[in-house]
Amino acid sequence: MSARTGHAPAAPGPPSARRPARTLTVLASCLVLVAAAVVVGVRALGQEPTVTLLANWTGQDERNFREAVIEPFERKYRIHVDYQGSNAESQVLGADVEAGTPPDLVVLTGPGELAEYARQKHLVALDGLVDREDFGTSWATPLADGHVYWFPLKADLKSIVWYPAGVGEQQRRQAVRDPARWCLGMGSGATSGWPGTDWIEDILLQRYGPDVYARWARGDLPWRSKQVKGAWTTWGGLVGAGGDEDLVRRALKTPYQSASEPVAATPRGCLLEHQASFIRNQPAWQRADGRYAPSAQLLFGAGATRAWEVSGDLVALLHDTPQAKKLIRHLASADAQRAWTARESGFSVHAGVEPGPDDAGSTWHGSLARVLRDERAVHCFDASDAMPPAVRDAFAEAAIEFLAHPGHLDALLRSLDTLSGTRGLTWLPSVCDRSSPGPP
Structure with missing residues (x-):
């Protein structure tokens, strides 16, 4: 799922105590109204x-x-x-x-x-x-x-992990297995939870390849399959689901846009962020001169990236x-x-x-x-975005619940399987531009 501010009307200024200024103000207001009426009239006339x-x-x-x-x-x-x-x-x-x-x-x-x-x-x-x-x-x-x-x-592009310039490969690989070193914010208003779904989708894609990923995104692979369930538990282990209460609470309460702020703090907080390419324009990553590594290489040590979530x-x-x-x-x-x-x-x-x-x-x-x-690369569209809206939304909610209570995973997956089997849902026929062999 991808990311998303409102505009308050300007407050009117105080009225002037002097009559000439008030007269000019009224005249100006009338001219504005006339001009607006002319614009509306022109558009109405085609x-x-x-x-x-x-x-x-x-x-x-x-x-x-x-x-x-x-x-x-x-x-x-x-x-x-x-x-x-x-x-x-x-x-x-x-x-x-x-x-x-x-x-x-x-x-x-x-x-x-x-x-x-x-x-x-x-x-x-x-x-x-x-x-x-x-x-x-x-x-x-x-x-x-x-x-x-x-x-x-x-x-x-989504299959990437961001890190600050100057952080070497060894330090990055050590940070991968430390939940406290991951920048994670699950908040996004009505669509909260999608940063977690991105993680799960990308892990499934990198571990099992585009064919398995596409079957799941089309509704043909059960949520309780070993591949999909394995992607959930792998994500939970990386980010410390159900572990340190302060860490989990911070991830659940932090908006996704703010998750990277600790990388530019002194002393530096989190070090890595699994997030789409648009996050590079956030101020923290600009100050940290953010660099990226393919998630397949950093998370699984793959010599070559198998496929990219987009x-x-x-x-x-x-x-x-x-x-x-x-x-x-x-x-x-x-x-x-x-x-x-x-x-x-x-x-x-x-x-x-x-x-x-x-x-x-x-x-x-x-x-x-x-x-x-x-x-030459395989590009697969964000699976949750490609799913029927009801399934997409339930997936995001389940990611939030799992992060707080990983012991609920079986019940969450069972519920998602039931929902996905609902008659009348519209599933896309394709989410990847081409297929590739499965994992070695």
Whole structure:
């Protein structure tokens, strides 16, 4: 699962005691209202078409998105983009769909959630709007009806462990087996628990390979299988599930964005963080000049990385309007994706966006970009994001419960098996771009 700020209205200033200032204020306010009415009127008359877009980017990411992607589109096509950024976009979208007022476009991290909307006929197929060959099958997955309903605008790599510059290989390997040396924060508002699901997914992928991982992500491998259960217990051992009460309590109460703060403290606290590529932009990792190692090598001593877990922010179309289709084509274009990648807000996996040797001017950024685009590697989408929403949410809740009470694991897995067997759930046919041999 991938990561997600609200905006308070500005308070009005105090009224002036002098009549001329008050008069000018009233006049200015009237002019503002007239100007706003003119804008609304122009849009109502169709002279400035508008397309609505809901996504999870706020703060600096939203500014980067507006400047690099949205503003060039508005200038070129004279179409206004009414953008709404929310860290609870799934809940906002669900409420809008139920009310019959969904946005024209939406960006979600979960293909499993989008597949459910497609099954309910809320999404418009992207045939003729997006070239499938521009994106791999793990990114733009055809559903059972043969249509593609989404594509990635932003991608991230997850099978990595971050550490501060200057920390040597021996020190890293010693830290791996010490739960206190792991930076872990499970908090994420309504989606709390997903950092734990990322751990479990990646351990399963690295230990048993893409075929086992894909079977589980499709609902074909039971949660109580030895492979899946083994991934849970391995994670529990690494991070000290059910152990030191202070350590567990801190992990449960810490937001994922704050988990890395101890790496930049004096004296330094935790040393390693298993987290997606987007975490490198957090202030603590910037101050620590964060470096990364493939999780397969650090956790299991693998000579070569077998496969990579990935995630993405996926664009889907809900209204088949001319302006919405123009925005879809723009967001799927190499130019738009290249422009945003240059801001280091994420990575593009568009076939026409080749990462250079010094992509975006950062060694770490260019290196990760090349891994995401490596045609020799296997890329598997975040399994929980690919699962039906009910299963995804239960998985995240179970990760929280297991961290506090690992003795409850059998009951948690039994419950997940029961839920996964519910009739009517929508499972993706594929989550990996290709298969590879299992473990040696």
